[in-house]
Amino acid sequence: MHTEKEEVLSNIGSYEKRCDGFDWGVSKEILSWKDGELLNIGAICSDRVCARGWGDKPALVWEGFGDKKRTYTFDDLKLHSNGFAKLLVDIGIEPGDRVCVFMDRIPSLYFSFLGILKMGGVAQPLFCAFGDESLEVRLASAGTRAILTTQKHVKKVRKIKDRLPALEHVIVVEGDRSKLKDGEGFFHVESADRVEEFDVFPADPETPSVLHYTSGTTGQPKGAQHVHDSIWGQALTTSWVLDLRDDDVYWCTADPGWVTGTSYGIIGPWSLGVTQCVLDSGFTSARWYQFIQDHRVTVWYSAPTAIRSLMRDGEELAGKYDLKSLRHLASVGEPLNAEAVVWSERAYGLPFHDTFWQTETGSIMIANYPGMEIRPGSMGRPFPGIEAGLLDLKTHEELTEPGKVGLIAFRPGWPSMFRAYRGEPEKYRGRFVGARADATPDELRTDTGLWYVSGDRSSIDQDGYYWFVGRDDDVINTGGHLVGPFEIESALVEHEAIAEAAAIGKPDEVNMEVVKVFVTLNAGYEPSGDLELAIMNFIRKRLSPLAMPQEIEYVEKLPKTRSGKILRRYLRALEWGEDVGDLSTLEDD
Amino acid sequence: MDEMKDAILEYVADEYIDEDDEIELTADTALISSGIVDSFSMVSLRAFLEKKYDVRLPDGEATPDAFDTVNSIIALVQKHLG
Numbered sequence: 001m002h003t004e005k006e007e008v009l010s011n012i013g014s015y016e017k018r019c020d021g022f023d024w025g026v027s028k029e030i031l032s033w034k035d036g037e038l039l040n041i042g043a044i045c046s047d048r049v050c051a052r053g054w055g056d057k058p059a060l061v062w063e064g065f066g067d068k069k070r071t072y073t074f075d076d077l078k079l080h081s082n083g084f085a086k087l088l089v090d091i092g093i094e095p096g097d098r099v100c101v102f103m104d105r106i107p108s109l110y111f112s113f114l115g116i117l118k119m120g121g122v123a124q125p126l127f128c129a130f131g132d133e134s135l136e137v138r139l140a141s142a143g144t145r146a147i148l149t150t151q152k153h154v155k156k157v158r159k160i161k162d163r164l165p166a167l168e169h170v171i172v173v174e175g176d177r178s179k180l181k182d183g184e185g186f187f188h189v190e191s192a193d194r195v196e197e198f199d200v201f202p203a204d205p206e207t208p209s210v211l212h213y214t215s216g217t218t219g220q221p222k223g224a225q226h227v228h229d230s231i232w233g234q235a236l237t238t239s240w241v242l243d244l245r246d247d248d249v250y251w252c253t254a255d256p257g258w259v260t261g262t263s264y265g266i267i268g269p270w271s272l273g274v275t276q277c278v279l280d281s282g283f284t285s286a287r288w289y290q291f292i293q294d295h296r297v298t299v300w301y302s303a304p305t306a307i308r309s310l311m312r313d314g315e316e317l318a319g320k321y322d323l324k325s326l327r328h329l330a331s332v333g334e335p336l337n338a339e340a341v342v343w344s345e346r347a348y349g350l351p352f353h354d355t356f357w358q359t360e361t362g363s364i365m366i367a368n369y370p371g372m373e374i375r376p377g378s379m380g381r382p383f384p385g386i387e388a389g390l391l392d393l394k395t396h397e398e399l400t401e402p403g404k405v406g407l408i409a410f411r412p413g414w415p416s417m418f419r420a421y422r423g424e425p426e427k428y429r430g431r432f433v434g435a436r437a438d439a440t441p442d443e444l445r446t447d448t449g450l451w452y453v454s455g456d457r458s459s460i461d462q463d464g465y466y467w468f469v470g471r472d473d474d475v476i477n478t479g480g481h482l483v484g485p486f487e488i489e490s491a492l493v494e495h496e497a498i499a500e501a502a503a504i505g506k507p508d509e510v511n512m513e514v515v516k517v518f519v520t521l522n523a524g525y526e527p528s529g530d531l532e533l534a535i536m537n538f539i540r541k542r543l544s545p546l547a548m549p550q551e552i553e554y555v556e557k558l559p560k561t562r563s564g565k566i567l568r569r570y571l572r573a574l575e576w577g578e579d580v581g582d583l584s585t586l587e588d589d
Numbered sequence: 590m591d592e593m594k595d596a597i598l599e600y601v602a603d604e605y606i607d608e609d610d611e612i613e614l615t616a617d618t619a620l621i622s623s624g625i626v627d628s629f630s631m632v633s634l635r636a637f638l639e640k641k642y643d644v645r646l647p648d649g650e651a652t653p654d655a656f657d658t659v660n661s662i663i664a665l666v667q668k669h670l671g
Contacts, residue, residue, distance in 0.1 A: 065623045104624070129627060155607060179609070282621040283628055284653045309628075313652070479629070509648070514632075529640040536633045537604055545629035 010370035012240040015381070022385040024415055027236035031271060041209055041231050042085070042117030043200045045270035046078040058275045061249070061295055062107050065281040070107060074273065077114065080107075082195035084115025084148075087187050091169055093146055095120025095201050098211060100139060100147040101256070102126050102157070105280035108173045109256060111189055112148050113266055117209055117228075120201030124211045124223075127257030127481075128153050133491060133542040136160040137220045138213045139167060142422060151175020154184065205229035211422060212259045214359040215484030217473040223422030224359045230263075231271055233363035233416030237383060238268030241355060242299055243328045243370040251277045251292070252301040258481060259359040260332055263416070264301055268363075285313040289321040296325040303333035305479040307340045307352060308510045318347045328370055330355055333480020334512045335468035338377030354379050356408075356466070358454060359482075360431070362416030366408075366466050378465040379458065387411040390460055391451060393472070396433045398451075402462040405469050409433065409451035417445055417452070474568045476505035478513050483547050485568060491542050492517060495535060497525040502558050504572040506551060514550040518558060518571055527554040593642075593666065597659050600637055605630065616659040631656050638662065644669040 012018055027033075031044075032052070049059070055075040062070045072080070093099060099121045103109050109125075116123040124142050126135060135156055139147070146169035147157055154172050158181065161167055170184045177186040203209070209228045213221040238244050242264065250269050254260035269276045279291050283306065292300065310318070329344060329352045336354040344352045353368040356379040366388060368380035382388040390399040390406030399406040412432070420441050421428045429435050432444050433451040444450065457469040476483045485503040492501035499520045505513030517535075525531065532552045540548040559567040573580040594616050605626050606612050612625065620626040626634060635651050638644070644666055655665045 065619070152610070155609075280624075282619075282624045282626075282653065284622050284657065286654065287622055309653070312649070313654075529636075533633065533636055533640060536636060540630055540633060545627050548629060548633060550632050 010240075011243050011245065012369050012371065015369055015372055015384070018240070018384040024232050024236070024385060027232035027415075030239050031235055038200060038202055039205065039228055039231075040118060040120075040200050040203045041228050041267055041271070042081060042114040044231060045267060046074060046081050046114055046118075047200065049074045049270065049273040050078050052273065054273045057273065059270060060107060060110055061275065061277045063277075063279050063281070063291065064104075064106065072107060074270075077111065077270070079194060079196065080111035080189045081114035081118055082198035083189040083192050084108075084112040084187075085119040085198045085200075086195045087171070087189075087192075088116065088119050088121060088146065091146070091171075091185070093119065093121055093169070096122065096208065097145040098122045098124045098142045100124040100126055100142070100144045100149075102128055102130075102135070102147055102149040102153055103173065104128050104150065104152070105255060105278050106150070106174060108148075108189060110266060110278070112173065113256065113262070118198060118200045120203065120207070122208045122211050122225075123262075125256045125262060126213070127255055127544065129546070130156075130257075130544045131540070131542045132156040132159045134487070134544055134547075136163065137487075138223070139164050141213070141220065141223055142211055145169065146171060148173055151179055154180075203228040206419065208419070210262055212262070212359050214259075215475055215482045215487065216427075217475055217484065218486055219484075220487065221484060222424060222427060224259075224418040225420040225422055226362050226416065227419050230362045230416035231267065233414055234263050234268040235271045237364040237367075238264060238272060238274075241353075241364050241367045241369060241383070242268070242301055242330055244269055244272055244274045244299055246273065248298045249275050249277060249296055249325070250299045250301070251279070251295075251297045253279070253288075253303065253306060254301070254332075259362070260301075260303075263363055264332075283309065285310050285317055289318060289323065292323055292326065293321045298325055299328045299330075300326060301330045301332065302352075303480040304331055304336045304340060305333065305511050307331060307336070307344065310347075311340060311343050312510070315343075315347045323348055326350055329353065330367075332357070332364075334477050335379065336377075341374060341376035351376070356380070356456075356468070360418045360452075361410070361414070361454075362418060363414070365410060365414075375461075375465050378461075378467050380466065381464050382410075382466075386414060387448075388466075389451065390458060391433060391453065393457070396451070396453075399460075403459050405457055405459050407472055408454040408456045408458050408466065410454070411448045412445050412450055412452050413448050419445060474504070474572070476503070476513050476515055478505065478508075478515060478546055479511040481546050483515060487543060488515060488517065488539065488547050488549070489566075491539055491547075492519060492535070494542075495538050497521050497531055498535070500558050500566070502566045502568055502571055503549070504568055504575060506575045508550075515547060516551040516553065516575065517549040518553045518555050520555060520557060593663055594659060596641065597638070597662055601626070601634070601659065604633070604637075616663070618659070619657055620659070621653040621657045626656070628653055634662075638666055642666050642670060 059074045059077045060072040099116045143166040210226045252265040331352045356366040488503040489501045502518045506516040508514040
């Protein structure tokens with residue numbers, strides 16, 4: 001089975017030939033793009049596919065909990081995204097306004113995302129497991145004018161709405177309309193009047209499209225702003241890395257609250273007119289296998305955390321399902337360990353292909369390609385047209401010697417690169433090595449003499465394969481999601497029992513890292529199991545389950561520099577059994 | 590047995606379900622596969638069980654399948670109660 005499948009030539013064909021004389025214009029060829037066509041990601045993913053004659057082709061095959069199943073064609077996608085676009089125009093949303101999508105992976109999430117783009121708005125998808133505090137900082141930063149949510153999640157919006165003066169509209173798109181509060185709107189697109197045609201906003205390549213928030217070491221999360229020009233990067237990488245073809249049934253398991261879920265869970269596959277499946281229910285291995293079997297999924301893009309969970313449940317379980325439809329597997333979110341690659345070949349007859357990219361890059365930058373040798377444990381090689389390199393950890397000089405560890409960096413200029421951190425130009429400039437202090441964002445994103453620094457460390461072997469080493473900062477990568485320690489620490493000290501806190505990532509077999517916190521207690525509080533559980537649930541509800549500490553260590557005092565800054569790297573090094581490094585700045589006892 | 594069931598049901602209702610969620614929680618209600626409890630939040634549910642019943646639930650057995658209903662959780666806890 002495996003051999004026969006490999007005989008089919010991949011979309012990318014020869015990697016070397018694709019790199020030779022590469023031009024992003026090849027993406028337009030793949031999309032059969034004609035000069036003068038309307039640029040708008042929302043319309044490219046729906047109206048344009050219909051105009052190519054694929055209107056009755058399934059676009060979204062959806063399953064939710066409780067045996068709910070729906071299939072929507074590209075005609076449906078056009079109609080329902082038009083419905084959302086018209087709604088937003090009718091309530092006064094204007095091009096450039098931020099509109100948050102805050103819901104489970106229900107069909108309306110996908111319709112509304114495209115609808116926002118079609119009317120020129122900026123789609124701001126947020127992970128629906130965020131608690132009210134995580135939601136508030138992101139809506140406040142974005143100056144969000146409208147939020148589309150569900151009866152299940154609107155309660156979190158109600159708690160914070162009074163503190164968000166820019167948030168004028170709260171629209172519930174699913175649930176019981178009789179449960180709405182004053183000032184909230186209800187819009188169920190499938191019951192609303194049909195909007196056959198909508199006058200789509202003609203975007204400029206630099207028109208803002210999607211705003212994704214990502215966590216850093218210090219401060220609150222930053223809004224990485226993307227533009228409609230990103231489509232070329234997303235479509236081409238979808239074709240060459242994920243190898244999607246017209247007759248594929250594709251499943252991207254990522255939530256659109258995160259960038260994978262939009263770049264490759266919406267934009268990439270639908271711009272190419274590919275059918276994709278969405279499973280909106282919790283994870284169990286059996287449920288996932290059943291879903292693949294039922295829908296004859298051919299291409300599967302998932303994450304190491306899920307793959308390791310599937311591994312834990314064993315090959316025997318996989319063998320109970322008919323998974324022969326699968327022909328290509330890929331992974332993203334954190335490094336895919338070699339064992340998982342080898343195991344997937346045994347369990348499914350196919351290896352997972354690791355890919356590397358970030359919220360800021362907008363599309364895949366380094367990958368293992370279909371039809372090309374996989375080196376298990378390696379991230380692969382740079383995408384054609386991407387100039388990648390490693391920079392010395394201290395001097396930021398480019399490293400040329402194989403095996404040396406450096407910072408992964410890219411020369412600016414690829415289409416899906418982020419264009420700004422919303423409202424934080426200094427932080428944006430800080431991501432580019434060699435930038436002038438007065439360089440504008442446009443200069444930064446086009447100056448191919450600079451390096452955009454990713455914040456991840458790696459080495460390169462003599463054949464140009466990248467091997468992940470770790471992050472270069474304190475950000476915690478748990479289950480493929482980045483969590484900022486500052487956010488957790490800020491929330492922890494709001495708990496009545498906690499005086500000071502430090503959050504780090506500790507090693508975890510399934511999630512790569514999980515959150516561990518060190519806390520000192522206020523007078524009158526004693527360490528106890530009850531307090532530990534109370535702290536865990538406090539963070540889970542305020543921030544998110546991802547940010548919830550999975551271990552709490554009570555300490556008498558936290559290690560600090562003489563200037564009073566908590567030394568997370570010291571705690572992290574102790575936790576990981578690594579060299580603690582230079583402690584000359586450590587505060588004396 | 591009934592006491593354990595009631596205690597776990599109460600904890601799940603208090604911590605993971607809002608009053609107006611309109612979920613009829615029973616010992617057979619799917620928790621993980623329905624999304625009521627996500628895989629990360631499972632950790633706090635596990636911590637509750639280990640503390641309340643003074644048991645250690647091994648990583649290899651504290652799986653999403655084993656935590657999918659209150660009944661399956663009870664079976665797991667009882668196995669390790671000794």
